[in-house]
Amino acid sequence: MRRYLKPLIWPILSGILVAVLLLNLFPQWFSSSQPVTQVVDYIQRETNSEPRPAPELREAVPFSRSSGPVSYATAVNKAAPAVVNVYSSRVVEREQHPLMSDPFFRQFFGEEMPRRQRMLSSLGSGVIVSDEGYVLTNHHVISGADQIQVALRDGRETFADVIGTDPESDLAVLKINLDSLPAIALGDSESVAVGDVSLAIGNPFGVGQTVTMGIISATGRNHLGLSAYEDFIQTDAAINPGNSGGALINANGALVGINTAIFSRSGGSQGIGFAIPVNLAREILDELVQHGRVVRGWLGLEVQEITSGLAASFGLNAAQGVIVSSVVQNGPAQQAGLRPGDVLLAIDGKPILDPRVAMADIADIEPGTRLPLKVVRNGDTLEIEIVAGERPPPSQR
Incomplete structure (x- = not known):
């Protein structure tokens, strides 16, 4: 038996060596799975669909720091x-x-x-x-x-x-009465946008005039409880005690706001400061210089925001308008026949969506102007005409 097997040993060993060599050099010949590209082609042929085009991605604009000013000294x-x-x-x-x-x-x-x-x-x-x-x-x-x-x-x-x-x-x-006074240039706060560079100038903590830089973080901030009429510019330029009344300027050096308040848990700046827009400040300036006081429209009523629950109780389909909580004795609202519990839906045809916005709109009305009011009382919709009065000072209300 050994005599018969001996001539076969070398051919078998040679065949094994050749197989190992071919497996190392050409593994795809012995793979049982198809290449990915072949599988994709196969699937596409089977479904008769064209390959999807590559998505068109939006390329970022090359960023260059040289596009902005290196200094705001000017x-x-x-x-x-x-x-x-x-x-x-x-x-x-x-x-x-x-x-x-x-x-x-x-x-x-x-x-x-x-x-x-x-x-x-x-x-x-x-x-x-x-x-x-x-x-x-x-x-x-x-x-x-x-x-x-x-x-x-x-x-x-x-x-x-x-x-x-x-x-x-x-x-x-x-x-003040001095000669050659350096007056600031007034900007337009309506053109202020979130992301604009802002610089706050003032005298924080009495250390002397100081400039801090940030951006405009938000515009039209209200519901802060800082004043009766709120339309603040928010900035993260550092504003500290002593900065109140100072200037908030843009990158061109124009006044865009009067720094007024900060939101802080420690008393120092935490990156949330508020400034009165220069357009509002300009209006107040003109009123105070010409009249010594600010003349605002007034309806002589107190209102509260209406909730979904209150809206349902008044038979309204949605939480719209405001509830008249009280009327001032002998004020315009009482003379027009408004009562506590009335739901005020619109003033002069403009729907009331926010009490503070409505309050600001009323303030812009010239005293003596006749206005139509849309009111809901006991489920009935009424049209009531009111004559706007002049808002008295806080000490007389």
Whole structure:
């Protein structure tokens, strides 16, 4: 047997070696699966469909930092001389000693208890907006002040007169009498867009004039509870105590807002600051200079927002309009016959979608204007005509 197998050993070994060599060199000959391209072609032939075209992707525009300004020094040099420091002070009287608040000790002095005066001062900023010396600042910066001093960037200092204040927009107008005043150029806050570069100039913490940079984070911010009429520009340029009343400018050095408030849990800047748009500030400036007060339309009613539940109870299909919660005695609303519980749907044909927007629209109405109101009362829709009055100061409401 061995004699017969011996001649076959070498052919078998040679065949195995050849097979191993071919397997290493040409593995596709021995693969049981088809190549991917062959499988795709097979599927396409079977379904008789054309291959899908490659998606057209939008290529990014090449980014170049040289397309923007390397420095904002030109813009700052235009605007900064018009930004002033505002120092306000008032005298308060207080008792000589804490024991004087005790009735036992008070009986020995009667009404002539010893008192002493104390000077309270506050710090803010302002912006010179005209060659005549008018300065825009915040109402809360100079509220209750007995004396107001303004310091310019060029080192000059002077006392300022209050032309008028508007607590409901938190704006005030001062007047200084100096020669060659550097007035700032006013921009257009309607053209401000989210993402625009913004620079805040003021006197934070009393350290001296300071410039911070950021972008416009949002426009038209309201429902913040900062003032009665809110339409704020939001910026992440650092605004700190002392910046109030200062300038928010664009990259060209034009005024776009009056810095007013910050949202902060610590008292310092956290990247959420608010400025009054310059277009609104310009309107308030003109009103205060010409009339000494701001003339606004007024209907003499208080309203509350309507919810889905309240809408269903009033028989409304949707939560629209506002509910009249109260009317001012002898005010325009009461004279027109409006009652608490009425649902106010539209004013002068304009649907009411937001109470604050409606409040701002009413403020723009000239007192004495007759307006049609659309009202729902006890499920019935009524048309009521009202004559707008002039909004009284907060102290008289």
